[in-house]
Amino acid sequence: MLTDQQILRIPGPTPIPPSVGRAMAQPMIGHRGESTYSLIRDIRPKLKKVFGTKEEVMILTGSGTSALESAVVNTVAPGEEVMVLVTGAFGERFAKICQAYGITTHVFNVEWGQAVDPEAVKNFLGEHPDIRVIFSTFCETSTGVLNPIKELAETVKQVSDALIVVDGVSCVAGTETEMDKWGIDVVVTGSQKAFMLPAGLAFIAASKRAWKKIEANPQPRFYLDLKKHRDNIEKDTTPFTPAISILYGLQQVLNLLEEEGLENVYRRHRLMRDMTRAAFKALNVRLLTSDEDASPTVTAVYPEDFDAEQFRKVLKEEFAIEFAGGQQHLAKSIFRVGHMxxxxxxxxxxxxxxxxxxxKKLGQDxxxxxxxxxxxxxxxxxxxx
Amino acid sequence: MLTDQQILRIPGPTPIPPSVGRAMAQPMIGHRGESTYSLIRDIRPKLKKVFGTKEEVMILTGSGTSALESAVVNTVAPGEEVMVLVTGAFGERFAKICQAYGITTHVFNVEWGQAVDPEAVKNFLGEHPDIRVIFSTFCETSTGVLNPIKELAETVKQVSDALIVVDGVSCVAGTETEMDKWGIDVVVTGSQKAFMLPAGLAFIAASKRAWKKIEANPQPRFYLDLKKHRDNIEKDTTPFTPAISILYGLQQVLNLLEEEGLENVYRRHRLMRDMTRAAFKALNVRLLTSDEDASPTVTAVYPEDFDAEQFRKVLKEEFAIEFAGGQQHLAKSIFRVGHMxxxxxxxxxxxxxxxxxxxKKLGQDxxxxxxxxxxxxxxxxxxxx
Structure with missing residues (x-):
């Protein structure tokens, strides 16, 4: 077998474009100086487009989880009740963060592999009028579900003025994200998914409504304090030392997204999802999610007649192609194909x-x-x- | 379409393994010093294995053609007659080099797409007993033919003691090469084909019999003088400044070949050839060469019902995959798939x-x-x- 080949088709990290690798290999620069300021100045407007917002998109140096936690500690005031929509492992993460801070957390569980039903959320909110923040997942990486965030926001607003926080880690930059138009209050994502960068940066934006609350929020925080981040990024800088190499990479990624055109990027992702699903369907291999709920970035396959882990093992041995396994109760029963x-x-x-x-090697007919x-x-x- | 993706499937240069790219990115070192000597010391024995020889394999800094010319000026003495077996564009190159030096050159033409017939060569040599050197091509890159070099050497030796020089540029390291066992006098190759490096280095080895002639040969030469190269490589150095980055890369390539195992490398190439040929046959698309003559490194496709150039254009536009076109009279009628x-x-x-x-897009049924x-x-x- 050809050595030194690894074909990474997991739902992040994704392979890195050659020009991004080259950009990241540039010599180190000082983070308090014009070189870094001009890098951030170039990045800012382009990043806003990807989020569909006119607000600042702040750049944290951290994994996606740092930005999830930032969303919690900045938007939830002490004593408030929150709701977490859990459609998989990453919904659960939001719940765990809230619980770590002792926040009264209403966990709204949806069966793994299905999307959240906005009407059911609305009904729940009707019964729990004290909920002040709703945490939701856009693409649930563990199941390949794309939750209907636009519809969710519309429906929720009929009964509640709770802030709507969205974890977009595994789909922003791979699927249409219109934070302002859809009325989303906070959108969070990481660098290692559809942004095709190494992990190490996380991005977060907040609506005007959210900023009011963030500014008044007495919840203690320091590294993840969004006010600090906003005050700095408005001056093309960051409050703490940023991962400069990944910033260089981000600049090039944003150029590539602009070159391809965001609409074309999203179309490419939908096309890859549809190709993947069509193939497994034609082979009579079960998929975890319905067509309606399927994310353009990751597809979960839920085989009935063969072992998912064995499949992944042979695929890697024979072809150096790596799919991801499942998580938690689906750990050994699904595999996930990243196409983002x-x-x-x-x-x-x-x-x-x-x-x-x-x-065929596994004896499938x-x-x-x-x-x-x-x-x-x-x-x-x-x-x- | 995804930007910054280029899938190179031409018969060289081939893509470069990531670890080779990293090796080549090492800081520059002086070429007259222990760092370079130890690099060459490590490379020498491994390179000999790929050539199937106990003789020195010399490393020229130049394209493959520099080593072809080196073979000519070192092995042909003034006034001698030579024979050039031409099965395509690269056979012709040998003839052109000989002619540039005013050498009496018997060009033995074989129809493009077919391999040379050793018996016919033997008969020709019977009629031209003054031929002192026979120039042949192992894989003819322009047609995807693998000439039967082992059989050629066996057959030729029945009637002639002419030196046998082999251009192995597009197959050495991708197909079994046993210079000593087969009785080949000179083998030449370049870095950008099955060696998976950028172009810039060329490799050449000579048999004991060839060295006797080279040492006595009064033909003027300097940069391409193999005596200079041998005297230096025996001391782990080169007579002129070498392309050090590519030497770093070569060291890593040789490690990768060793790790995979040369037999497995050759088996992989045969498998890729057989897969490629089976696919086009199943689609009723004509191939230029017979199964028997087909090289493990490149396949020439000779369509009857669609335009080869149009095919290449659409393949690149839709998928960023690049096949090579044809050369000379086959320029617009074939395309070549590199699998090396x-x-x-x-x-x-x-x-x-x-x-x-x-x-399908071209309307094929x-x-x-x-x-x-x-x-x-x-x-x-x-x-x-």
Whole structure:
């Protein structure tokens, strides 16, 4: 087998574009000086476009979780009640953060693999009028569900003025995100997913309504204090030493997204999702989520007739292609195909063609080429969807 | 379309393994000093294994052509007659070099796409007993033919003691090369093909018999004088400044080849050839060469029902995959798929799956998935061939 090849098709980190790798290899610069200021000055407006907001997008040096925690400690005032919509492992993370701070947390559980139903949330809020913040997940990475955030915000606003906080870690920059238009109060994401960077930066933006609350919030915080971050980014700087190499990479990623065009980026992700789903369906391999709930960035496959972990093992041994396993109760029963960030339809065809070989090796009664043909057909028909 | 992706499937240069890229990015070192000497000391024995020789393999800083010219000026004495076996554009290059030096050159033409017939060469040599050197091509890059060099050497030796010089540029390190066992006098190759490096280095080795002639040869030469190169490499150095970054890369490539095992490397190349050929055959697309003559490193496709150049254009536009065009009289009528060096069966499946989509887009009456299924079947059955 060819050595030194690793084809990463997990739901983040994704491979890094060559020009981004080169950008990150630039010599180190001082973070208190014009070189870094001009880098941030260039990044700011482009990052806002990806979030669909006119507000500042703040850049934290940390994993996605640091920004999730930042959302909690900045938006929830001591003594308040919150609601956490849990559709998988990353919804649970929001709940755990809230619980770590002793916040009264209403956990709203949805079966893993399904999206949240906005009407059910509305009904719950009707029964719990003291809820001040709603934490939700946009793409639930652990299941490949894309929750209907736009509809959720619309529906919630009919009965509640609670802030709506969205974890967009595994989909922002891979799917349409219109924070201002949809009335979302806080959007959070990380650098290692559809932003096709290494982990190490997290991005967070807040609405005018959220800022009012953040400014008045007496909850103790320091590193994750968004006021500090906003006051600094408005002057093209950061309150604490930023991960400068990843900032260089981010600048290049934003150039690449602009070059491709955000609409085209989102279309490419939908196309890759549809190709992936069509292939497994044609091979009669079960998917965890419905078409309606499926994220453009990650697909969870839920096999009935073969072992998910064995499948992943053989795929890696034979082709150096890596899919992700499941998490928690789905740990050994699903595998997840990442198709986000630095990933093309050609890459999806590769992963799917190799998957067919593995199915055959595992003794599955499939006709070789069937899944690929379905994916190819989707590509031919669906490119402009 | 995803920007910043380029999937290079031409018959060299090939993509570069990540660890080789990192090796080449090491800081510059002085070429007259222990750092470079130890680099060359490490490279020497490993390079000999790839050539199948106990003789020194000399490292020129130059393209493959510099080593072809070196073979000519070192092995041909003034006034001698030579024979050049021409099976394509790179056979012609040997002839042009000989002619540039005013050497009496017997050009032995074989139809492009076919391999040389050792018996015919033997007969020709019977009629031209004054031929002192025979120049031949191992893999003819322009057609994807692998000439039967082992049989050629055996057969030629029955009637002639002319030196046998082999251009192995597009296959050494991708196919079995046993210079000593087969009785080859000079083998030449370049860095940018199965060695998966950038162009810039060329490698050349000579048999004991060839060295006798080289040492006595009064033909004027300086940069390409193999005596200078041998005297230096025996002391772990080079007569002129070497391309140090590519030497770093070569060291890592040789480690990778050793790690995979040369037999496995050659098996992988045969497998990729067989997958590629099976796919196009299943799609009823004509190949230029017969199974018997086909190189493990490059496949020439010779379409009857669609335009080769249009095919390449759409493949690049839709999938960022680059195949090579033809050369000279085959310039617009064939395309060439490189499957050598840093290329895996997964990469071949990708190129073939994308090719099917392009055939469909060009209006070809194919069944999607047919070619892929044939390639997958070859992979499943043929891995240990």
């Amino acid at each position: 960030g630095y990933c093309s339809p050609a890459d999806v065809l590769q992963a799917l063609a190799a998957s067919e070989v593995v199915l 499939i006709t070789l080429g069937t899944g690929i043909a379905a994916a190819q057909q989707v590509f031919l028909e669906g490119k402009d969807k | 060096g840093y290329c895996s069966p997964a990469d071949v499946l990708q190129a073939l799956a994308a090719s099917e989509v392009v055939l 194919i069944t999607l998935g047919t070619g892929i299924a044939a390639a997958q079947q070859v992979f499943l059955e043929g891995k240990d061939k």
